[in-house]
Amino acid sequence: MELKPTKPLSGFIELTPVQQRCFDTCVERMRGVLNTAGYTRLDLPAIERAEVLTDKDNWDEIETQMFLFQKGDTKMGLRYDGTVGLSRYIAGHLNDLVFPFRAYQFARNYRGERPQRGRYREFYQMDIDILGLESLSTNYDAEIVATLSRMYDSISDIVGRVKIKVGNRRFWNAMFEYLKLTDEQSRAAFVLIDKKDKLKDFLPALIDAVGEKSANEINDVFTNGYWSFINKSVNLKSAVSEMDDFMRLLKSMGIENAEIDVSIMRGHSYYTGVVFEFFSVDYPWLPAVGGGGRYENLASKFSKTKIVGVGASIGVSRLLVALMEENKIDMGRFENPIVAAVLPMGNSSVPFAMGVVNKLRAKNITAVAYLDAEKKFKNQIEYADKIKAKFSLIIGEDEVKSKEISVKDMATGEQQKLSVADTVKLLKTVY
RNA sequence: GCGGAUGUAGCUCAGUUGGUUAGAGCGUCGGUUUGUGGUACCGAAUGUCGCCAGUUCGAAUCUGGUCAUCCGCCCCA
Numbered sequence: 001m002e003l004k005p006t007k008p009l010s011g012f013i014e015l016t017p018v019q020q021r022c023f024d025t026c027v028e029r030m031r032g033v034l035n036t037a038g039y040t041r042l043d044l045p046a047i048e049r050a051e052v053l054t055d056k057d058n059w060d061e062i063e064t065q066m067f068l069f070q071k072g073d074t075k076m077g078l079r080y081d082g083t084v085g086l087s088r089y090i091a092g093h094l095n096d097l098v099f100p101f102r103a104y105q106f107a108r109n110y111r112g113e114r115p116q117r118g119r120y121r122e123f124y125q126m127d128i129d130i131l132g133l134e135s136l137s138t139n140y141d142a143e144i145v146a147t148l149s150r151m152y153d154s155i156s157d158i159v160g161r162v163k164i165k166v167g168n169r170r171f172w173n174a175m176f177e178y179l180k181l182t183d184e185q186s187r188a189a190f191v192l193i194d195k196k197d198k199l200k201d202f203l204p205a206l207i208d209a210v211g212e213k214s215a216n217e218i219n220d221v222f223t224n225g226y227w228s229f230i231n232k233s234v235n236l237k238s239a240v241s242e243m244d245d246f247m248r249l250l251k252s253m254g255i256e257n258a259e260i261d262v263s264i265m266r267g268h269s270y271y272t273g274v275v276f277e278f279f280s281v282d283y284p285w286l287p288a289v290g291g292g293g294r295y296e297n298l299a300s301k302f303s304k305t306k307i308v309g310v311g312a313s314i315g316v317s318r319l320l321v322a323l324m325e326e327n328k329i330d331m332g333r334f335e336n337p338i339v340a341a342v343l344p345m346g347n348s349s350v351p352f353a354m355g356v357v358n359k360l361r362a363k364n365i366t367a368v369a370y371l372d373a374e375k376k377f378k379n380q381i382e383y384a385d386k387i388k389a390k391f392s393l394i395i396g397e398d399e400v401k402s403k404e405i406s407v408k409d410m411a412t413g414e415q416q417k418l419s420v421a422d423t424v425k426l427l428k429t430v431y
Numbered sequence: 432g433c434g435g436a437u438g439u440a441g442c443u444c445a446g447u448u449g450g451u452u453a454g455a456g457c458g459u460c461g462g463u464u465u466g467u468g469g470u471a472c473c474g475a476a477u478g479u480c481g482c483c484a485g486u487u488c489g490a491a492u493c494u495g496g497u498c499a500u501c502c503g504c505c506c507c508a
Contacts, residue, residue: 006441010500054508065508080508114432116502267507345466377466385468396466408467415467 011114011121013317019324021334022158026320027106029154030126037147039104039128044085046108050075052088067110067121078110082127083270083298083311090131090309091302100136104128106316118287123317126151128292131309138242141274141294141310142249148290148312149255152278158329159319160282162289163257167264167275168243169293171226174235179214189218194265196222226262246274257281272296274310286322290314339427340367341384345396347373353395356405356420365427367393384410391427 008014015023031041050068054077068077079085082105090097105127115121128147130140145164152162172193176186188209196202206215221229230240243260250258258276266275273294280286292312299307323329340360344353350373360367368387370380384392394406394415405423408415418426 005499007500065506084508111507113506114504115500116504119507269508343467378468381466381468383468392467394466398466406466410468413467413469 009121011119013120013122013321015321015324017336018331018334022324022329022331023316023320025334026155026158027124027126027316030151030314030316031104031106033147033151033154034104034128037102037150039102039147042086042089042103042105043107044079044082044089044105046078046110047076048079048085048088050077053077053080053084066112068112079107080111081109081268082107082125082313083129083268083295083309086127086129086131086311087299087307087309088302090307091299091305094133094303094305100130100132100140102128102130118318118322120317120321123315123321126314126316127311128313129309129311131307134306134308136308136310138246138273138294139249142246142253144292144310144312145250145258145276146253146255148278148292148314149257151314152290159323160280160328161257162278163281164255164259165261165264165277165279166243166246166258167260167262167266168239168273169265169271169275170242170273171236171239171262172265174233174239175218175221175229178229178233178236179210179217181210181214185210185214189214190265193218193263194267196263221262226260242274266291266293268293270295270298276312278314280319283323283326283328287318288315289319336388338366338368338387338389340365340391340393341387341389342367342369342393343377343380343384343395344369344371344373345377345380345394349373349395349397349400352400353393356393356395356423359420359424360427363424363428365424390430393423 034041053066053068066077066080068075070076086103086105090101106124107127108122109125110122111119112121113119128144130136130144132140145166149162149164152159156162172190173186176189181189189206192199192202192206192209199205203215203219206218209215210218226240226243229236231237247258247260264275264277266277271293273296275291275293277288277291280289290313292310294308294310296308297306298309299305320329324331342353342357342360344350350369350371353369353373357367357369368389370383372379381392389410392408392410394408396406399405399417402417404417404419406415407418407423407426
């Protein structure tokens, strides 16, 4: 009989037990930061109506980018980020929520693109958002970045440090308006600026798109700094001060690893103001490990109430899985936390052994029993060794009779006979 | 959708200019006397050499196709 494949589909992730514990540890710490910062967890559906996921009605075109399918007449798809579902949720629960509303989602997201290093088809994202009705101060932009930064800090001993690059869509909108670019030119310039770092011939391409005069002015932003444009127009002045205020606030919250980089644009078209990306300092080959920005109108298709938000997400899978695959994380600390392996020698010892296991667990001591009790003792102690148990509790006929357990310290090999109560006491004091 | 690379044991890979029964390490299982692991020694199992066709006396090896995986691009809503 032909065997079926054991590998998951390309772009899907499976972790080993030790990797999973590492992953869970990071997630737990980040959630701790969010809890302290007053965020509520939302767990939204993985599948949304296709019309919720996209405005385009070109089914074939978007099918290559998203996981889409159809049941009966309902077209649906797997979510590709947390923001779209959140907007729908907020719009549908306006009466149930208090604004400004802080929410986070830790969930799997799906993209139909070709997988490559650091890009998966199924991956975890930690999305955090602050939403307001009608308006939301840009002060929240800084707060969300600060929170995100603290989340990274909480796991920096595992994944290294990050730096933050901050851009602003308003700045460019004001810039394009000042340069009197057409919509088409603006879009072209937007894309080029977004890819600036990848392009060798940025300026020539830009000249091609918007003309020499405008191209040179745009390029001046990068050579002379965005500040030199502060007095060119009212909107430019406002955008530049917004960026400065933002940086000042970040500093006041102790965030020192952020810098303005106006070439940061981000792909999602729904951003309208500040945009930011987080990059790994220690592993610069990683793509952005998190990012986000402000969006003013994302929920407009769900509600007539204006919902304004600033949101961000951490690519948890990207951050962790890539590093684990490259062996950049010391996994020793995520080893199995089992304290006691209880080894009954023969089925006649099992009842007593089970009783011991129960007592240990009741005292919050992690214990497992090897219940193939008729197997050779060698197998049992090997098992205890493999799961890296701190102690083996050996229970044979003698021990059952005397009610004393042979307690073996697996690291030193030392062994002593103790009553059940003394065993509990020992394990309790050591761990 | 485009380009490059790679498909050999559960995993990582080696297989010389095509030449007998296809190899290693790790892992797994068994053993090195009966209630003691980590290191050591001995032994065992496991492969349609990705799939299909072609060239040849003979193909893991060469050719064509196909599929899959990885890397990069496009894209990133």
